[in-house]
Amino acid sequence: MDIVDQATRSRIMGRIRGKDTKPELAVRRIAHRLGYRYRLHRAGLPGRPDLVFPGRRKVVFVHGCYWHRHPGCRYAYSPKSNIDFWTQKFENNLRRDLAALTQLRDSGWDPLIIWECECANDEFVAAKLTAHLGGR
Numbered sequence: 001m002d003i004v005d006q007a008t009r010s011r012i013m014g015r016i017r018g019k020d021t022k023p024e025l026a027v028r029r030i031a032h033r034l035g036y037r038y039r040l041h042r043a044g045l046p047g048r049p050d051l052v053f054p055g056r057r058k059v060v061f062v063h064g065c066y067w068h069r070h071p072g073c074r075y076a077y078s079p080k081s082n083i084d085f086w087t088q089k090f091e092n093n094l095r096r097d098l099a100a101l102t103q104l105r106d107s108g109w110d111p112l113i114i115w116e117c118e119c120a121n122d123e124f125v126a127a128k129l130t131a132h133l134g135g136r
C-alpha cells in the first residue's frame with residue numbers, strides 16, 4: 001500500500017492534467033477581490049504560471065505542498081513506500097520548478113509562489129499578493 005491516499009492521488013493527478021485546483025481558485029478569487037486583473041496559464045511562459053499579470057511583468061504559481069515539496073510543511077511528508085519512485089519524481093519536480101523560476105527571472109518576469117497550505121488564510125494570501133503586485 002502506498003501512503004498517498006485516494007484524495008491526494010486525485011489532487012496530484014489533477015495537477016498533472018492542469019485542472020483548476022481549489023487553492024488556485026481561492027487565489028484567483030482573492031486577486032480579483034483586490035482589484036488585480038490577470039490572465040490564466042499563459043502559454044509560452046516557463047512553468048505555465050497559474051496567474052499572469054502581463055502589465056506588471058509578475059506571475060504567481062499556486063503550488064501544492066506535497067507535489068512541490070513545501071519546505072518544512074506538514075503536507076510535504078515523505079512517502080513510506082515506493083521511496084525511489086517518489087524521490088526521483090520530487091527531484092524532477094524541484095528541478096523543473098527551479099528552471100522555470102530562473103527562466104522567468106532571466107526574461108524579466110517576477111515570480112511568486114503561494115503554497116496550497118497558505119490558501120486556508122485569505123488575509124495572508126491577500127497580503128502576499130499585495131506585497132508582490134504593488135499598488136493598483
Ligand SMILES: [Zn+2]
Binds near residue numbers: 073075115
Ligand atoms: Zn505547505
